[in-house]
Amino acid sequence: GEYMAVESFNSFIFKSEDDNVKNCFKDVQQQHRQNINNLASYIQDIGGQPQENLGMKGKMAEIKLNMKLGAKVDAARIIEKAIEGETKGVNMAEKVLRGNLDDKSRDIAGEILKNDRNSIEKLKELM
Structure with missing residues (x-):
């Protein structure tokens, strides 16, 4: 989901x-990049290998978003x-938090949830 967010914000910024609006989008995108770094680091710390791409589902979502936005769209x-x-x-993130997580995973998911909620508030201020 974080990679999808970064790619979506690339489209929004463009x-x-x-x-x-661009600067706000860049700030939100930067937060998603930080989330990616935190998740990747944690996954590696516990012996895993993080996925570092959008995957098919993410690519399809990106195409769908670009089709919905069209060539010319207002702010x-x-x-x-x-x-x-x-x-x-x-x-x-709320679904993940309701799952069976260890304390560290719960902390990371909770931090991402907090960041996403803050991002929504920043974006609403643009309206």
């Missing part, structure tokens, strides 16, 4: 013309799509 529509994506991220 399609945005307002510098304030409000882009912000709306960004909020929609972040909300999906919050829902996924």
